[in-house]
Amino acid sequence: MSLFPVGLYHFLILAAVLFVLGLFTMLTRKNAIAVLMGIELILNAANINFVAFTRYGGVNLGGQMTAIFVIVMAACEAAVALAIVLNLYRRSQTVSVVDANKLRD
Amino acid sequence: MPTLFDIFFYLFAATIVVSAVLVCFSHNIVHAAFSLLFTFMAVAGVYVLLGADFLAVSQILIYVGGILVLLVFGVMLTNRVTNIDIRAAVRARIPAFVLCSGLLTVLILLLTTGHWISYKDQPWTNTPWNKNAVEQALAPDQGTEQEKHDKSGSHGTAPEIGKLMLTDYLLPFELVSVVLLVALLGAASIARQDPVPAKQEGGA
Known part of the structure; x- marks a missing residue:
């Protein structure tokens, strides 16, 4: 395990670090939009793994295809989650996940 | 180096x-x-x-x-x-920090001690940094323009992905398009300014 030349390990470790940072963001943020940013970091980490395995893992373009679908699903998720956050803000004037504790008015 | x-x-x-x-x-x-x-x-x-x-x-x-x-x-x-x-309160951040650093340690240990088989580069990953691709592109070779273009490795992954999208991955592709449409409608309906009252929905 050396710094050079860069191989599969380096990409996997980069993705692991990005995943952990995303998880930490998700766990420690009160703002719902910041939690969403953590989710995006985690999805990016997963995508780096998929693409790295396409290059080094001998899975013909399958990894890249999966990564494309992950990106599309991330776009869907961001749209729906932001709609929910905006609705929450309009109803209760807060975007804090700690204060959002009502199931109905 | x-x-x-x-x-x-x-x-x-x-x-x-x-x-x-x-x-x-x-x-x-x-x-x-x-x-x-x-x-x-x-x-x-x-x-x-x-x-x-x-x-x-x-x-x-x-x-x-x-x-x-x-x-x-x-x-x-x-x-x-x-x-x-x-940021969340400090008492909420400490367990998260412990969990995340533990997870990072485990992941890095797993990745560095595990034995990953690294396959040879795929033909479509011929980047300009890949010596073979550069040599192939510079080598004067015979054949038609199309063959030269195919050999040069400079046409990227888009044609391959396009073929896969309409053959092997047709079902996920269609499903994703439906999910995208539903997510769009759902987001528009959730974020609408005036929610429709329940009795109107029942009457229609």
């Missing part, structure tokens, strides 16, 4: 880690959103290094041009809270 590939990898890796740390620890959500821009851009750079040109462009178009704009939009629309410290 580090090659250009290595130098660019560490450049992008440093950008990703530093900007992700800023997303993680900045006190102001607007700063976090702008750090996210650099993370997404550097991830696109990593895709380029891995020979995924189409994916890199998709990353910039969808993540930077779509998701990040949506996030910044959300931040601006809920702007009464931008000045408030968005």
Whole structure:
């Protein structure tokens, strides 16, 4: 395990670090939009793994295809989650996940 | 001796880690959103290094041009809270820190001690840094223009992905298109200004 030349390990470790940072963001943020940013970091980490395995893992373009679908699903998720956050803000004037504790008015 | 590939990898890796740390620890959500821009851009750079040109462009178009704009939009629309410290209480951060550092340690140990079989480069990952591709492109070879073009390895992954999208991955492709439509309608309906009262829905 050396710094050079860069191989599969380096990409996997980069993705692991990005995943952990995303998880930490998700766990420690009160703002719902910041939690969403953590989710995006985690999805990016997963995508780096998929693409790295396409290059080094001998899975013909399958990894890249999966990564494309992950990106599309991330776009869907961001749209729906932001709609929910905006609705929450309009109803209760807060975007804090700690204060959002009502199931109905 | 580090090659250009290595130098660019560490450049992008440093950008990703530093900007992700800023997303993680900045006190102001607007700063976090702008750090996210650099993370997404550097991830696109990593895709380029891995020979995924189409994916890199998709990353910039969808993540930077779509998701990040949506996030910044959300931040601006809920702007009464931008000045408030968005971090959780210290007593909530300590278990999260312990969990995350433990997970990172386990993952790195797993990755460095495990034995990963690294296959030879795929033909479509012939980047300009790949010596074979450069040699092939420079070599004067016979054959038609099309053959030369195919051999040069400079046509990227887009044709392959296009073929796969309409053959092997046709079902996921169609499913994803339906999910995208449903998510769009769902988001529009949730974010609508005046929710329809329940009795009107029942009457119709």
